[in-house]
Amino acid sequence: MLLPAYATGFALGFSLILAIGAQNAFVLRQGLLRQHVLLVVLFCATADTLLILAGVAGLSALIADLVGQYASVLFGLAALWxxxxxxxxxxxxxRADDAISTDAATATTVTAVLTTAAILTFGNPHVYLDTVVLIGAVSLQFHGTSKLAYGAGAITASFVFFFILGYGASLLAPTMQRPNAWRILDALIALVMFVLALGMVKAGGWLGG
Structure with a gap:
């Protein structure tokens, strides 16, 4: 029973985190820059671990109530960010030049990078819905060591995904040194952010109807 529980946690965790989001876009960018990659992926995976543990430990019901009460505010703030x-x-x-090197942002400090990662992680209401509420709710079907295996599977998925995203991105570094490559990437990331912001506005009921 442990293996099916672990597989369930891994599959659910990986499918939830696979969606393109602000956090994933940031990790991808850091990977392309080869800048503080290990710290960034460890931070994001560890943050997920803490939230998953909170959900599996039984806090999903409490968080669901809070989200229900303050949904508009939470989604509104997330949309603004x-x-x-x-x-x-x-x-x-x-502002980008015709050719941008992946060394362009090497002066960014560890503090600045981790602060951005923290805001993108904990400032997104969806991270709580996915990790604490949804993963926590599904964990209710498991008990004892099976529940631990389920949580371990979800945590493993997070580490695997972020390490693949962060270090796999560095393989694209030569391509990103070509003319306009960074301009295109930043424009695409901006588009993703605006689409996600619109989704947050709709989810929070700010558009009415």
Whole structure:
């Protein structure tokens, strides 16, 4: 029973985290820059681990109630942050040179990078819905060591995904040194941020109807 529980946790965790989001876009960018990659992927995977443990430990019901009460505010704030990040990336795309080296942002400090990672991780209401509420709710079908195996599977999925995303991105570094490559990437990331922000606005009921 342990293996099926582990496989269930891994499959669910990987499928949830696979969706393109602000956090994933940030990890991808850091991987392309080859900048603080290990710290970034460890931070993101560890953050997921803590949230998954909270959900599996039984906090999913409490968080669900809180999200239900303050959904509009949470999604509204998330929309503002995502839109702001999109504007930053769009500005970067507009200001970019014809050829941008992956060494372009080597001066960024560890503190700045981890602060951004923290905001993108914990400032997104969906991370709580996915890790604490959904993964936590599914864990209710397991008990004892099977429940531990399920949680371990979800945690493993997070580590595997972020390490693949962070270090796999570095393989694209030569391509990203070509003319306009960074401009295109930043423009695409900006588009993703704006689409996600719109989704947050709709989810929070800010558009009415």
């Amino acid at each position: 995502l839109a702001g990040y999109g504007v930053m990336r769009l500005g970067s795309a507009i």
